[in-house]
Amino acid sequence: MKDQSVVSWSEKMRSVEKEYKRTIEPFRKDLWWYCYRLTGSPWDAEDLVQETLLKSLSMLTKVFQELNLKAYLFRIASNLWIDQCRKGKAAIAGGYEIEWKQDTDASNNLEVIESLDYLVRRLTPKQYTSLLLVDVFQFCAKEAAEILGSTQGAVYANINRARVVLSELNNDLPSEEQLNVQDSSANSATLERLLEGFEKKDPNLIAALLDENVVTEITHAGIEYGKDETLKNSLNDWTQVAAGQGSLRASIAELWGRTVVVESEIKDDGDYLNNIHFIEIEEDRIVYWKFYCFSWELLNAAAVELGLKMNAVNFQGIY
Known part of the structure; x- marks a missing residue:
């Protein structure tokens, strides 16, 4: 109740x-x-x-x-x-x-x-x-x-x-300790289908990969518990935005020690960064999905790191 x-x-x-x-x-x-x-x-x-x-x-x-x-x-x-x-x-x-x-x-x-x-x-x-x-x-x-x-x-x-x-600092700085990087080969089939869902703008394909109890976090904006809530909100919003864009490219990247999905729009003068997605998978189902589309500073830094232009200018000042 x-x-x-x-x-x-x-x-x-x-x-x-x-x-x-x-x-x-x-x-x-x-x-x-x-x-x-x-x-x-x-x-x-x-x-x-x-x-x-x-x-x-x-x-x-x-x-x-x-x-x-x-x-x-x-x-x-x-x-x-x-x-x-x-x-x-x-x-x-x-x-x-x-x-x-x-x-x-x-x-x-x-x-x-x-x-x-x-x-x-x-x-x-x-x-x-x-x-x-x-x-x-x-x-x-x-x-x-x-x-x-x-x-x-x-x-x-x-x-x-x-x-x-x-x-006291001299030019011989100590070497940096390498951080553990998430194994990108794990659950690769699920990730490949997710990339296909993004590029085909197919919300049904993406939805089929979600666990019933998936937790979807939109950094700085909200959090959703369960597949139904994600379909009704975040995935629906993504579908509407994607429908108004040109061809999309989705790829797996190692970004600052973390394996993420990079989503971008393909334009005549290059790729424009739309979003960064962090995904956790258990038994071929997405159990945690984190969007960074409203993380303006992080996206700008990521665009520079990945050699992309920024697409989400409308996200600045969403507050």
Whole structure:
């Protein structure tokens, strides 16, 4: 039996979340790059951004004062990452280097940016975040202290220690540890049929591959439980968008250590990236399907990495 009060609250919360995401939109790009520099992985950065947005929204019910919203978001992200470090869950930063194009007039410390993967291995989490906030993202020491829940003196001490470590860095950087890559040969028949479904724009073929209890996650937009819900929503939306496009190309790629499906539209001047799909398969059925079509920063970085143009310009500012 469905609880209608839960449905009602869900609708209200979606409206509030949508308005909140519109409000923080000017800071999303810097937040994503900050999370990327913390985690060293675009995938982990996307997860940290999503967790930051969810927690920052829920925490607002307990805040009774005016906020510097950008600093507030960076504080939540910093605390989440530091907590993960303390619990031993945070990945080692580094390994996937993508070009950073920040819209700012500030003169960033390029030496720091180029050495972050080295520094994160040799600094405490607070030393690392202090350096990142001040030397890369141009927060003043007072703002960095507020973000980290610390003092200006502690921030200065952390930065000084980090700069000493940076000064010791020579040209012989240690080699990066290779991350485990998902076996792309597993369930290859299911993946091949999925690629065929994309290229033929055939929702029935795709639907036939879904497990009855599939979980479909549209990053930053929603989550669906079960095949029926996915058919009614995400797959239906994809079908309508695909119908208005030209020929599609779907391929399997290794992107930043993860096996993904790359979906693009074929145009006269090349392929344009539509979406990145992460798929988990059990017993020839898709049990988890994650869309990144609303992950603007990640898609831009992926397009550069894959040598594609961007097709989803309409997704910027969906909030």
